[in-house]
């Protein structure tokens with residue numbers, strides 16, 4: 001049984017699909033995470049469920065320049081260079097965004113209108129590393145984020161930590177995240193629990209239990 005999320009509040013669910021890009025998820029990708037091979041089916045199920053139920057989807061995309069200083073700072077090979085083949089999402093999570101929030105374009109201002117899929121480019125680990133996204137995130141209150149993607153101990157962790165520090169409720173879909181290293185991924189999951197992040201599995205969501213629990217059926221149809 002799911003524990004309480006909303007305590008009766010009219011919370012809005014927001015799905016957060018983190019960095020499910022070719023460079024991380026397909027063999028030959030610049031920072032390929034082998035564990036990601038297990039989650040393709042669940043990613044697809046989650047996004048399909050969100051679309052069918054008119055749940056807002058935020059998709060982050062790790063987005064670098066060709067000689068991004070982050071590569072040297074963290075010892076990463078060049079990856080997710082804007083517009084490159086590896087920057088694109090895998091087919092299971094490729095959607096046509098209604099809105100794109102880039103690292104540099106501060107032209108957009110909240111609130112959202114009828115957008116259902118928002119692509120947020122980010123220059124570093126956390127969704128909050130794109131300052132143009134912060135206004136959007138704040139405008140979504142009150143909401144409950146359902147996070148999944150890659151890598152558990154990397155961008156998933158940093159994004160969840162940012163959202164928790166902003167006092168948002170967050171769940172993590174443990175069978176729709178992939179670890180870079182098993183041990184550090186598992187440590188990150190333990191850390192999430194200690195921070196009040198609820199672990200869910202894809203079936204919890206796609207059975208409709210989470211949506212029913214958060215009493216969102218009315219609030220979702222804006």
Ligand SMILES: [Zn+2]
Nearest residue numbers: 062064079080
């Ligand atoms: Zn990166």
